[in-house]
Amino acid sequence: MNTLMPTSPRPTRTTTAGPVTRLLRWLGLLGALAITAWILVTYPGLPETIPTHFDITGTADAWGSKTSILVLGGVMMLLSAGLALLSTKPRAFNYPLVVTEHNAQAIYREGERMMVWLLLSMQLIYVSLVRSVLLAGDGGVLLILGMAAMLGSVVVGIVRLVRAGR
Template sequence: MNSRSLAPSRPARSGTTGPITRGLRWLGVLAAGGITAWIIVRYPSLPDTVATHFTVSGQADDWGPKWSILVLAGVMLLLSLALAALSVRPRLFNYPVAVTASNAQAIYREGERMMVGTLLGVVLLYLGIAWSVVLTGGTALTVSGIVLMLAATIIGIVRLVRVGR
């Protein structure tokens, strides 16, 4: 059963998004747009061949055409926008607990927070990869993005299970 078929049987969302969650969502969207704009502005000055893969230590170990960074920009911008759009529809998510009338609003709030945290992790990962390609040395940002995505997921699931009891 997919999440769309579950949503009509779940209680409607009646809560509103808090200002911090809303602000962080906008920060993620604006940052993804800013990174994409930065890549486009820097694109003409990039060499014809750019790094397309990096070792764990951050050293480039594969190379490709310059236009490959535009593919990265398109995919990451679309992913960021999709995560932001999905985060405002927590009723559609698959949850590790049953959604009932008594816990729905708390579960929706935690689901939205988890998705916004994931969005911020993706944007930080995007910045790290773009930084590595355009300037070199974005390993710390890339690792931070991965850690943030994992933390948002783990903490989000723990919080969902707690409010779902």
């Protein structure tokens, strides 16, 4: 028998997100909307062929139709909305520890926080990709910051989850 899988439903969530977590979630969603709006405003003036991939130095090394940036915007909006929605359902997450009546609320709170920080770090990655396309490869630093923030969100989130589970 797998001792990590609960044999009965997890405890119900009785707490709500704190004001900072709610604010950060909304900022993540508004950031995604703002970046997508930037795409839509600049789209008519884009050339028919735009850079779609960059090498490690930030030089474009693949090109495609300008509609590819609309695909990027659509995918990132779906991911952002999905992650924001998912962050409100921490009871459904797959945790690396056993959730009990004693630790459930603390674990749910930390799981939600981790997802909200992932949402925010994803916006850094999104803006870096859009900057690279629209401003000719000017998004490298933001991409590195976004990836570091995403990794940090996961590492710090897991540490906090484990501590909450004690």
